[in-house]
Amino acid sequence: GAVVSQHPSRVICKSGTSVKIECRSLDFQATTMFWYRQFPKQSLMLMATSNEGSKATYEQGVEKDKFLINHASLTLSTLTVTSAHPEDSSFYICSARDPGQNNSPLHFGNGTRLTVT
């Protein structure tokens, strides 16, 4: 079945540095990928929609200069957290839908636990 791979699974970085998270669709091409953020004991909040070959669409309240999204190919989207601060510590999850399947659900990566010290 469709698989979405996310890397790294965990990352610890120092305040002020940048972190890149990769999301790959392994056996299908995804023109659109979605990036979610999950706070402890809370639901998943949609951050942005990543569009292959064009600019990402950000949800209200999400800083696009802080969370840079690049969807350079049909199988790869990256989220870069720039100048990270402790409040950026969270669980980030990407997802994509296989366009080749009717009514395909969203497939999720295993998430990236970011800790900013």
Next chain:
Amino acid sequence: GDSVTQMEGPVTLSEEAFLTINCTYTATGYPSLFWYVQYPGEGLQLLLKATKADDKGSNKGFEATYRKETTSFHLEKGSVQVSDSAVYFCALAEGSGNTPLVFGKGTRLSVIA
């Protein structure tokens, strides 16, 4: 806008107990409905789905029926196991194109032996 409301957890059950997690939704259109499960430290896995009224999604002993009249999609399982301990998310998606999911807040289930 669209929204999903789930019963608040945590829910603690003994093994072999009956499980119900309530989920209701509001949507402008005719959404597809999903239940996802998140095991500790992992991402989300699709548990089951339903795309139209009266559809029943089922998987691994879990079931949920799309009830348009009550705008509900309650998750049930007749006999839970310790391995079912996880967080369960109800979600909806409008249309069939590339639309994101709208999630409920999640319900943490703990099953004790």
